[in-house]
Amino acid sequence: MVLHVLNSDGRATSVAKVASSNCTPKGHKTEAETLKGLAPSAIRAGARVPEVRRAGFLHTHRLLVESVVPGTPAGGYLAGSPRRFRTLIERLSCWLQRWASMTVVRRKLTGRCLREEVLEPASLVEPWLPYGAVYLAKLDALCSRAEGSILPFVAVHGDLTMWNVLVDAESARRGEEIGIVDWEMARDEGLPLGDFLYGAADAAAAVGGYADRGAAFDDCFTSGGRYSRWVAGLTNQLTCSLGLSDDLTILMTHACWLGHAAREVASTPEGSRGPFVDIVGRLGARRI
Ligand SMILES: Nc1ncnc2c1ncn2[C@@H]1O[C@H](COP(=O)(O)OP(=O)(O)O)[C@@H](O)[C@H]1O
Ligand SMILES: [Mg+2]
Known part of the structure; x- marks a missing residue:
């Protein structure tokens, strides 16, 4: 589930993503880990990608808070x-x-x-x-x-x-x-x-x-x-x-x-x- 976190003038400041499944398969990276690793090359190649702001858990589900990509x-x-x-x-x-x-x-x-x-x-x-x-x-x-x-x-x-x-x-x-x-x-x-x-x-x-x-x-x-x-x-x-x-x-x-x-x-x-x-x-x- 993706939630857009809004500031007081109604503009989204961050996006919070709660994983639908509460486990990451063994040996697989989490979305936050993958994104942190790949963002530098993806950006240098010419794309805008989210910046990871927080990664953790909401109860037992993985939570990722990231910046808003415009567009x-x-x-x-x-x-x-x-x-x-x-x-x-x-x-x-x-x-x-x-x-x-x-x-x-x-x-x-x-x-x-x-x-x-x-x-x-x-x-x-x-x-x-x-x-x-x-x-x-x-x-x-x-x-x-x-x-x-x-x-x-x-x-x-x-x-x-x-x-x-x-x-x-x-x-x-x-x-x-x-x-x-x-x-x-x-x-x-x-x-x-x-x-x-x-x-x-x-x-x-x-x-x-x-x-x-x-x-x-x-x-x-x-x-x-x-x-x-x-x-x-x-x-x-x-x-x-x-x-x-x-x-x-x-x-x-x-x-x-x-x-x-x-x-x-x-x-x-x-x-x-x-x-x-x-x-x-x-x-x-x-x-x-
Ligand atoms: N960082 C972001 N900035 C702007 N829009 C986003 C961002 N992350 C997700 N969205 C919007 O929310 C939608 C659903 O998010 P996504 O990460 O694709 O989740 P899902 O796994 O449900 O497909 C995306 O298609 C996009 O339109
Ligand atoms: Mg999607």
């Missing part, structure tokens, strides 16, 4: 405006590219990492997919080829929905900083590219008022899609700047959508299938 959520700002979409995702990809270059660590891609990031989410999602078993076999082969290669791990935000991206009209006109909030899912060393792919598709969905995430995915990533050439150009800049091979780019793309789909399966009522599972279904039908 309005891009989730609403983009509605009905493909022009704003193009400007915003260009700014987002510039920020992500700079942030990645500041935080990159090149390490061997291990079997364990591939299991956690690709194969386990895939087995969670598989029962919901048409030809799920065929897709799993294709992923297995892709992972075997990738195991042992060197991957540029980078800092990731992990939940770059446009509701977590804040823009203000004045700075947007000048092409300046964007605000990034909600650092709960962020990691120091995560898989590259996912923030951009998810952010672009979410932004396209925002243009359409979040009416159809599947159509937004096609707009961005299917040949002939409304924004696909534009998005492909930005994706290419990112992958080239990191030196990601074609095979690893494909693998990172599957990992990105599988992660979102697995979280969706874990959080939606049994028997219903959400938009991210649908997106993985579209990806699974492609040749790998």
